[in-house]
Amino acid sequence: MSEAALKVLKEVFGHAGFRGAQADIVQHVAGGGDALVLMPTGGGKSLCYQVPALLRSGTAVVVSPLIALMQDQVAAMTQLGVRAAFLNSTLDLEQVREVERSLLDGTLDLLYVAPERLNTPRCLDLLSHIRPALFAIDEAHCVAQWGHDFRPEYLQLSVLHERFPDVPRIALTATADPATRDEIIDRLALHDARVFVSSFDRPNIRYTIVDKDDARKQLLRFIRTEHPDDAGIVYCLSRKKVDETAEWLVAQGLKALPYHAGMDAATRAAHQARFQREEGLIVVATIAFGMGIDKPDVRFVAHLDLPRSIEGYYQETGRAGRDGGAADAWMAYGLADVVQQRRFIDQSEGSEAFRRISGSKLDALLGLCETAQCRRVHLLAYFGEEGAPCGNCDNCLSPPETWDASVASQKALSAIYRTGQRFGAGHLIDVLRGKDGERIRQWAHDQLSVYGIGKAEDEHHWRSVFRQLVALGLARVDHESYGALVLTEAARPVLRGERTVMMRRIPERTKEAARRTRSPSPVSMEGVDANLLAALKAWRLEEARTQSVPAYVILHDSTLVELARQRPDDLEGLADIPGFGARKVERYGDALVELLGGFGG
Incomplete structure (x- = not known):
């Protein structure tokens, strides 16, 4: 060089x-x-x-x-x-x-x-x-x-x-x-x-994907437990959901703002500026928000809806932890997400090639969601990179059990077939569990051989089975029949008992285990006076307000940490701190040396 x-x-x-x-x-x-x-x-x-x-x-x-x-x-x-x-x-x-x-x-x-x-x-x-x-x-x-x-x-x-x-x-x-x-x-x-x-690995990001079960409450629990005062981004697919989610988070006492293309340009710009310059603010957004986000201290990115591809997921989650500090990529995912994304693809005005490629990208993302192996290994493999289990994703921290779901799959696939391949998962689950309802009687589904054969398991179990059948390619969503599940050719050997189907089952301890093993920030705080660091941040915030720029444009957090650790007492010492070029020493040196020198000890 x-x-x-x-x-x-x-x-x-x-x-x-x-x-x-x-x-x-x-x-x-x-x-x-x-x-x-x-x-x-x-x-x-x-x-x-x-x-x-x-x-x-x-x-x-x-x-x-x-x-x-x-x-x-x-x-x-x-x-x-x-x-x-x-x-x-x-x-x-x-x-x-x-x-x-x-x-x-x-x-x-x-x-x-x-x-x-x-x-x-x-x-x-x-x-x-x-x-x-x-x-x-x-x-x-x-x-x-x-x-x-x-x-x-x-x-x-x-x-x-x-x-x-x-x-x-x-x-x-x-x-x-x-x-x-x-x-x-x-x-x-x-x-x-x-x-x-370069490696696509972001080791400071923890990847977690949970079964969707009242996603907003799951999100709130995640934020309050893991990131109560942190800046974060929450992605939703629709503008309406963005508005409703932001309003709901505010009602729960959090600082949150909506962002989507349906808002006027001035409001969007104001919300983005606040996110860039304020600490601890959450933006709830469609994918219209993010590509231009240069904020280094975003501590979490959450998805309330399934993205369209692994590229989209990686790009969006990559907005967390740009400063190298510990960050989370959290997503709630369910069968309805798969149905919705399939509908988008099938109803697209794109060419047949476009729909085919979009479908394969969605399948790859479903593979990431349903894998029982390390999320990071699966993610890196998509980009052509090998990796070892990370020890820092949900699957590594609390490995999901795998179970022989061959019999359960036969029951679910038989329910799809016996009902004429015209119904969605909700109705099929009612049939399997032997529910009594007007719609069941209307179609005489209480007379079928599959009626009630799954009553020993709860609704959550069967939703997981149907979701994984779609992810495994044994069933697919047919939007010409309003989201009905239909069999694929791959279902035949399963129904005949010629193929074993293994599925993942997440133990209840996942959330607690993830919380207990929270990874520390890669930036060591050893030898850093917390009060001095707070004073440096206050000085930086005042400078940022005076100049109308985001705080990290003045100095990054990692630079402030090193200032508080090393406490240089002259401009020459300041120049040895990473992030201090000649211009910043000239511009801020005297004020910082004075601040550091006047701070007790």
Whole structure:
């Protein structure tokens, strides 16, 4: 690694060395090479283009999909003394012209721009009058047409290769299975690019998936037990559910705000700004919220509805614990979620290929939900990576029992068949349990051989059986019959007794076991005075309010912890704290040295 790169890393960003593949990526891109970088959220992707941007002559152009993300990144760069600006719809005409003048004058190190604006003739013409240092395409998975965050504007970004063939391009994402990687390379014309794949493992995140049983109350119990004062994100599929859940959490005494595309832009922006700048706030949101979230101290991400794919799940849960501290990914999941997602796929206006791929992605996610093995191993395998059992997911901490469900499966599948493959799980369970009701009598289902053959087991047991039959591909949801369960060809050997079916059964002790074995934060608090740390946080909060920026833009929590631990008594000592570049020492050094020196002992 060149001395120049290390000098920029230390003097501007306050770090003594690169992590993982960062050094190789920086050297490759700074030397003019193209790159595709797959690195988990919190892994330091931004440095992979920010350092080369400062090493190369000209202005680096960063394609960023969300306004809020641009604004926070520009604020963070400005704090470091980097000359950065953005072009987006929040600027008036005079502000746009001022940024354009700075670009043409060569007084910008970094320019952040949305893909929609970049693709306009005006913007491309503007860039043709300068020599871009490089092009960074952030959130590059948005180019994948089958993906959860597809943005049509990304498909046009191959124009950068056509118009500026000698300018290096670096595409970055935290989420891409092998097929999506190939799609990114093809659609962005990155065929000669070096591909850097870091581990997808986020060891600080604990993955927990629970059987849905009054999900809101389960969520409340989880938050109060594990994260009573923490910032978090709760994802729901519908706008109505977002509003109702946020209102309900507030009624339970929690600080919660809704966020979805049905709200007016000003309210959405205000809620996002509050989440970025306040501590302990929960945002309840649709997937419209999140891709631009750069908040490092989100301690949990919860799903009240099943996402559409493992990529979506990984992307959304990755917003927790960006600072490396312990965090939770919690989800409540039930058969109704499967029915709902199947309905979305079957009723989609997409092509047959789209529905087929969407169905296979959902099947992969169901496999993650139903596995009795380590969640992390299963998750990493989806992205083509091997891993050992983590000891930190719900299945590792409290291994679910597996049981021979062959007879139970035969009973459930027979109920589907005997009732004509026209009914959903709720009615089938009533038949199996021998319930007496008007609908049962109307269809004469009390006369069937399967009526009452499952009365020894409760409703929860049978819901788990039917859900796992769908996840195992032995039954499927038929939306032409309003969500009825129908048999698949794979059910035949089960009904004939030729195939053994194993299912998972979660012991009741799961919740207590998970609570007792809560993992500590990777950031050691040894030698840290809690009162001093609180004083540092109060100072940071006041600075953030004065400057109207999120607190973490001033200094990250991990930096404050090291300040409280090491207590430097001069500017030179301050410069040795990770996260203190020259500009931050200059800007905040005197005030912090005074604060530290005046704090008892």
